[in-house]
Amino acid sequence: MSDHDQIPRLPKLMGRAMRPLPTAPLSVTLTLLARRIAKRHPGLFQRLGQYRETRFLLDATDLPFKLLLDLRDGKVKLTAHRTAPEAEARIAGPIAGFLGMMHGAYDGDALFFSRDLIVEGDTSAVVALRNAIDDAELDLSAELAELAGPLKPFVQPAVTLAEKGSGMVLHRVDTLAGGWT
Amino acid sequence: MMELVCPAGTPAALRAAVEAGAHAVYCGFSDETNARNFPGLNFSPEELVPAVAGAHKRGAKVLVALNTFPRAGGEKLWHQRLADAEAAGVDAVILADIGLLDYAATHHPNLRRHLSVQAAAANPDAINFYAEAFDVKRVVLPRVLTVAEISAINKEIDVETEAFVFGGLCVMAEGRCALSSYATGLSPNMNGVCSPASHVVYAEEGPDLAAKLGGFTIHRTPKDRPAPYPTLCKGCFTSGEQTGHVFEDPVSLDARHLIPALAKAGVTALKIEGRQRSRAYVAEVVRAFRAATDALADGRELPLAELARLTEGQSATAGAYAKTWR
Incomplete structure (x- = not known):
């Protein structure tokens, strides 16, 4: 939590604006993104070890939907739900917490x-996921840019704008983003 | 300058530690051969090779912890990991078990040996025995000594000493504590896990957070209080008519203000705990301690950046160094 004593919450207006989003197409996009990350970072799933078949409920408490990371049957699915689906482990907290951990800005x-983050269910699976994601050195802005195809040049300015507006960390913050050469 | 020995639970954390200014990084393999055998953590032998090469390129050492006690009949795994560590070109291995120390001294004589805190060598006689019998070059001191005791030890030994200065605080005689085993059947000594996550359950019970270990409720924390890990030595218990943290509060060690005193006491290296923590923790804590050791070397006042929010209990103690416990 380098520069953040308190993690930001998604602005309420933004949360309300997201509420009408249909979960089915959102789930398709999220799964596409998750599979892309899985392909580019195979080590992430190796680190999960015995938890490679686990369902993780990522309950971003300031989003109008809950996310289910379902790794059963060797497939990666990330889907949005209005109500909490069944899962072996639940991690709950503001979306900024999830994104900050993913980008190496916050310590889980x-x-x-x-108490910004709550863990329920299989604690061991949560620890494995946290460690796997931390080691993967993910960068959501870079992943989105690659996914955007011809719209790639617009992604970085949009991410910068979103970071300024929300206070959230949407890119890797460490000095190693350029690589360990 | 005092050597800063920093934790790395993953290759990414190792890179973060080195970039943040670690003089040395310690890590372990992804199995029961080290005392942080947590899910998703640690290195495969294949991952260790480029990690060591990268650290060496940047002038940092890599130390590998093989600091659990081999199971009878299972020694081969520990022996293999010694060979893996040497093949990766690590600068030292950190060992606790007498049998493994002997095996390492016999079969890997050129691999520098450090004595783990898990060996609980807390007096000159014990340390000198390890030095003479196994040519141990450095001893990681147990977290039960005062600065004055460390000074007294250093006057009677010829090996380097390394002292913990930050992170999770084990208040027991390490390598001999069986509290975790009572509740879970698993211990840091044999399995590499204290209060393993596989036996931990957190549950919101009304306004409280209940932290349970092996079915036993270790803490019940009100909403506005920091959440602790459910480790038995820092649990909240009722004893007679008193309810409280019988052994130790859920707080963490921060001995930055004691660094000059530790230097004066003859300590060679300062150790940061936290291989189970994220690269964000590693980078921030290492930066803060590197600033402190640099300041000490330059004769400047030590900077004391705020780190309490990263720690269990979100408050710090000087632990046994100052012996102000009840």
Whole structure:
């Protein structure tokens, strides 16, 4: 939590604007993104070890839907739901917490100590997921840019704008983003 | 300058530690051969090779912890990991078990040996025994000593000493604590896990967060209080008519203000705990401690950046160094 004593919450207006979004097409896009990440970062799933068949409920408490990361049958699915689906493990907290951990800005344990993050169900699976994602050094803005095809040049300015507006971390913050050469 | 020895649970954390200024990084393999055998954590032998090469390129050392006690009949795994560590070109291995120390000294004589905190060598006689018998070059001191005791030890030994200065605080005689085993059947000594996540359950019970280990409720924390790990030594218990943290509060070690005193006491290296933590934690803590060791070397006042929010209990203690416990 380098520069953040309190993690930001999604602006309520933004949350309300997202509410009418249909979950089916959103789920298709999210699954596409998750599969792309899985393909580009195979080590992430190797690190999950025995939890490669687990369902994780990512309950971003300031989003109008809950996300299910379903890894059963060797397939990666990331889907949006109005109500909580069944899962072996639940991680709940503001979306900024999830994104900050993913980008190396926040420490998961520190978010847990401060009660910004709640863990329920299979704690061991959650620890494995947290460690796997931390090691993968993901960058959502880079993944979105690759996914955007011809719209790629517009992604980075849009991400910068979204970061300024929301206070969330949407890209890798460490100095190693250029690689370890 | 005092050497800063920093944790790395993953290759990404190792890179973060080195970039943040670690002089040395310690890590372990993804199995029961080290005391942080957590899910999704640690290195495969294949991952260790480029990690060591990258660290060396940047002038940082890599130390590998093989600090659990081999199971009878299962020693081959520990022996294989010693060979893997040497093949990867690591700068030292951190060992606790006498049998493994002997095996390493016999079969890998050129591989530098450090004595793990898990060996609980807390007096000059014990340390000198390890030095003479196994040519141990450095001892990681147990977290039960005062600065004055460390100073006294250093006057009677010829090996380097390494002292913990930050992170999770084990208050027991390490390598001998069986509390975790009582509740879960698994211990840091044999399985590499204290209060393993596989036996931990967190449950929102009304306004409280209940933290359970092996079915036992270790903490019940009100909404506005920091959440702790359910480790038995920091649990909240009722003893007689008193309810409280019988052994130790859920707080973490921060001995930055004692670094000059530790240097004066003859300590060679400062160790940061937290291989199970994220690269964000590693980078921030290492940066803060590197600033402190640089300041000490330059004769400047030590900067004390705020780190409490990263720690269990979100508050810090000087642990045994100052012996102000009840």
